[in-house]
Amino acid sequence: MGTPLQERTPAPHGNQAALLAALRALLPREALLVSEEDKRPYECDGLSAYRRLPGLVALPENIEQVRQILRACREHGVPVVTRGAGTGLSGGALPHPEGVLLSLSKLARILEIDPVNRTATVEPGVRNLAISEAAAPHGLYYAPDPSSQIACSIGGNVAENAGGVHCLKYGLTVHNVVGLKFLTVDGELITLGGKALDIPGYDLLALLTGSEGMLGVIVEVTVKLLPKPERAQVVLAAFDSVEKAGDAVAVIIASGFIPGGLEMMDNPAIRAAEDYVKVGYPVEAAAILLCELDGTDVEVSDGIARVRELLLNQGATEVRTAKDEAERLRMWAGRKSAFPAVGRLAPDYYCMDGTIPRKHLATVLRRIGELSREHGLPVANVFHAGDGNLHPLILYDANKPGDLERTEELGGRILELCVEVGGTITGEHGVGMEKINQMCVQFAQEELTQFHALRHAFDPDDILNPGKAVPTLARCAEFGRMHVHGGKLPFPDLERF
Amino acid sequence: MTRDADIGTELQETVRTATARGTALHIRGGGTKDFYGRQINGQALDVGKHRGILAHEPTELVITARAGTPLAEIETALAEKNQMLAFEPPAFGPSATLGGTIACGFSGPRRPWSGSARDFVLGAKILNGHGEILRFGGQVMKNVAGFDVSRLMVGALGTLGVLLDISLKVLPRPEAEQTLAFALPPDRAIAAMNEWSRQPLPLSAAAHVGDTLYIRISGAGSALRAARARLGGEPVEKGDELWRELNEQQRQFFEGRQPLWRLSVPPATPHMALPGKWLIDWGGAQRWLKTDAPATDIQRAAETAGGHATLFRGGDRNAEVFHPLPQPLAALHRRLKQSFDPAGILNPGRLYAGL
Numbered sequence A: 001m002g003t004p005l006q007e008r009t010p011a012p013h014g015n016q017a018a019l020l021a022a023l024r025a026l027l028p029r030e031a032l033l034v035s036e037e038d039k040r041p042y043e044c045d046g047l048s049a050y051r052r053l054p055g056l057v058a059l060p061e062n063i064e065q066v067r068q069i070l071r072a073c074r075e076h077g078v079p080v081v082t083r084g085a086g087t088g089l090s091g092g093a094l095p096h097p098e099g100v101l102l103s104l105s106k107l108a109r110i111l112e113i114d115p116v117n118r119t120a121t122v123e124p125g126v127r128n129l130a131i132s133e134a135a136a137p138h139g140l141y142y143a144p145d146p147s148s149q150i151a152c153s154i155g156g157n158v159a160e161n162a163g164g165v166h167c168l169k170y171g172l173t174v175h176n177v178v179g180l181k182f183l184t185v186d187g188e189l190i191t192l193g194g195k196a197l198d199i200p201g202y203d204l205l206a207l208l209t210g211s212e213g214m215l216g217v218i219v220e221v222t223v224k225l226l227p228k229p230e231r232a233q234v235v236l237a238a239f240d241s242v243e244k245a246g247d248a249v250a251v252i253i254a255s256g257f258i259p260g261g262l263e264m265m266d267n268p269a270i271r272a273a274e275d276y277v278k279v280g281y282p283v284e285a286a287a288i289l290l291c292e293l294d295g296t297d298v299e300v301s302d303g304i305a306r307v308r309e310l311l312l313n314q315g316a317t318e319v320r321t322a323k324d325e326a327e328r329l330r331m332w333a334g335r336k337s338a339f340p341a342v343g344r345l346a347p348d349y350y351c352m353d354g355t356i357p358r359k360h361l362a363t364v365l366r367r368i369g370e371l372s373r374e375h376g377l378p379v380a381n382v383f384h385a386g387d388g389n390l391h392p393l394i395l396y397d398a399n400k401p402g403d404l405e406r407t408e409e410l411g412g413r414i415l416e417l418c419v420e421v422g423g424t425i426t427g428e429h430g431v432g433m434e435k436i437n438q439m440c441v442q443f444a445q446e447e448l449t450q451f452h453a454l455r456h457a458f459d460p461d462d463i464l465n466p467g468k469a470v471p472t473l474a475r476c477a478e479f480g481r482m483h484v485h486g487g488k489l490p491f492p493d494l495e496r497f
Numbered sequence B: 001m002t003r004d005a006d007i008g009t010e011l012q013e014t015v016r017t018a019t020a021r022g023t024a025l026h027i028r029g030g031g032t033k034d035f036y037g038r039q040i041n042g043q044a045l046d047v048g049k050h051r052g053i054l055a056h057e058p059t060e061l062v063i064t065a066r067a068g069t070p071l072a073e074i075e076t077a078l079a080e081k082n083q084m085l086a087f088e089p090p091a092f093g094p095s096a097t098l099g100g101t102i103a104c105g106f107s108g109p110r111r112p113w114s115g116s117a118r119d120f121v122l123g124a125k126i127l128n129g130h131g132e133i134l135r136f137g138g139q140v141m142k143n144v145a146g147f148d149v150s151r152l153m154v155g156a157l158g159t160l161g162v163l164l165d166i167s168l169k170v171l172p173r174p175e176a177e178q179t180l181a182f183a184l185p186p187d188r189a190i191a192a193m194n195e196w197s198r199q200p201l202p203l204s205a206a207a208h209v210g211d212t213l214y215i216r217i218s219g220a221g222s223a224l225r226a227a228r229a230r231l232g233g234e235p236v237e238k239g240d241e242l243w244r245e246l247n248e249q250q251r252q253f254f255e256g257r258q259p260l261w262r263l264s265v266p267p268a269t270p271h272m273a274l275p276g277k278w279l280i281d282w283g284g285a286q287r288w289l290k291t292d293a294p295a296t297d298i299q300r301a302a303e304t305a306g307g308h309a310t311l312f313r314g315g316d317r318n319a320e321v322f323h324p325l326p327q328p329l330a331a332l333h334r335r336l337k338q339s340f341d342p343a344g345i346l347n348p349g350r351l352y353a354g355l
């Protein structure tokens, strides 16, 4: 977000010219894009408010080429930004103006589906959904299902620790990856795990997951596959207040259910989705909950009966159970298309990604409403209610002077609100370029320093995705907002300026 | 009962002094896992007094406690709300603490289906080797702000930081559980466990002990009846006891002074041809071996199968006990250690020599 970044087209300095010559010798001609026109499609990821052209784009076809590119970049001190499918929503794959944009889209082979050990081994450019499609003939699937699953790559999923609507029960990417191969900035290939359930030494599988391309370039991923549940069934409940819907979520969890999915949408999001996909959502409701149960046939039948009763007891004005698979998919289609649906309401929208303890939902939504009015920008909310991950969608018009700045300001306030109630600035989309200032609010100086030290253990010269995810202390000083812990400022009795 | 106390600043002082003087510290909770990892010397850093549950909010599915809190206290508090630690950690003694459990990263029979200790860690407050108190992660289910340092602590055996407070995701206890027994030799048991794991069955444990395959199913009563009808087998009377004894290594198999190895392998790995006695857990993915066979043979066999081997108990604890790491990975481990503990004072050598 933000003050749209100045697009600089720097004269290639010595390093870059030398690098280009080196890469030309290593790669086939079509694997390097240098002209402005060719580089244009890579100027941004899913956060299109941030754009800039990379120095050049490299499109390697195999691990050996990736290794050579890394070695050359390291040698010439040129930054490398890895890109999967470019669907990221935090500017993580935003190019470096003097760097190489390393696109892994050609490393897209499914290497092995092992139905007996229940794993899939794939190259990083393979699309998330393609894994489940390849596993389907064996009755297996890959559980994490980000809404972007038809497009996003598994490498990007690992780099962001992506989630989906089923992660309360089946976990995030980190819970479903058993093996990785990555290249260090020096071009060394490191293998972590495989088809066993754990690895020796430090848990680098966990550390690499969510590392936003700053610790290494992931070149192979082995994921767990799960048996497709015998049956899945979804219930849609409408409420006349957001608080009641929030309380119903708490009651469902407290009663011992872990639903396969538990999602909430507020009225603006319901209306937008209904307008867009016409799935029969109750457009008068203040909020709806979608609660999916999966498991064996009998288990699901029993569960649905109990969940319906709980929802009605919590004051749901309407409770609908999908009659058949087609209706179940329709109910989800509304939720899964919420982003593009909301996107039709205004020329631009900006998707936030805070997580909060669920008990603060009503307060947070009320505060978001107030902030929305203060800033004069409408906000629609979709919510992974089961795990407290909130996606407020701010509607704005990038062509209206001042709109983008106000959107950025509002977004920042919302994230800080999440931290204030004990949550976090990002649940699944990553920090990238977008939330880098809010990192100064969530973390103290010593913590940021530890992050930098950790990063330097992998990449001492900040070659990999520099300037993302972890702000420098100088940047935080400039941003001027303070780390808040547990709602308290450090040294609360000192006077503030 | 010992009182709850926050001795974070005291621990911080000790770490700072140790860093300044270069004194090695031996971090200790309840001492139940002294057998694990390499033998080390050092001044004791007793985390056991840093104890107490800080927050447990059943509807948020999160518990936060100080590292010295007895594991039993946590499990009791959860049980009162009909919840559990779904990674089913073994305690290895009544004085086991939360910190030791997480530092070792042990998980029980439910692990292949529910996830491991690190899967349930949401956040941690730690002391690094500079004696700085740092917080990573949080008390919420999803959090990708910054590198995942809290999960990195799991299984690091205290070599990267002293765990102070830990937040864990918790889950509701299953409505009912049932254990079934099948008389099968190991190779057929391995095949059966993997075949059933491919099907949508409510499995929550699968182990082969002696000549019997034990399967545990968990869930609503109706689901268990349906699963039983599909699986067959003989119901086991005291299933809970069986799994607890297995997890706590109290079965006869674990007796005696012969070295105990843990092999972590792809679950469908055929029965392995190493000399000794075997016990297979985790649906085939975790294999216990009592043997005097040379370490290199065991490590090679585990590696060939696509896994790794740990000398879990006994044997030479001055030598390496964890699987050897290839050169670039070992170097990365050393640099990572450096980044948290440049003076090398936190449990030096417990995990690998030089870390």
Ligand SMILES: Cc1cc2nc3c(=O)[nH]c(=O)nc-3n(C[C@H](O)[C@H](O)[C@H](O)COP(=O)(O)OP(=O)(O)OC[C@H]3O[C@@H](n4cnc5c(N)ncnc54)[C@H](O)[C@@H]3O)c2cc1C
Binding pocket: A045, A046, A081, A082, A083, A084, A085, A086, A087, A088, A089, A091, A092, A093, A104, A124, A145, A146, A147, A148, A151, A152, A153, A154, A155, A156, A157, A158, A159, A160, A161, A162, A163, A164, A165, A212, A213, A214, A216, A217, A218, A219, A339, A340, A428, A429, A432, A465
């Ligand atoms: C409509 C829409 C819906 C979405 N819904 C969800 C959702 O439900 N849940 C969710 O979690 N996200 C969602 N996202 C965000 C996005 O799809 C995910 O973050 C996804 O994981 C990004 O994958 P990608 O391949 O597009 O990565 P990119 O955007 O190309 O890259 C993302 C980051 O990963 C790094 N990276 C990529 N590949 C590698 C690699 N091989 N090695 C090292 N680093 C790498 C990049 O440098 C960058 O920092 C959504 C996005 C859109 C547009």
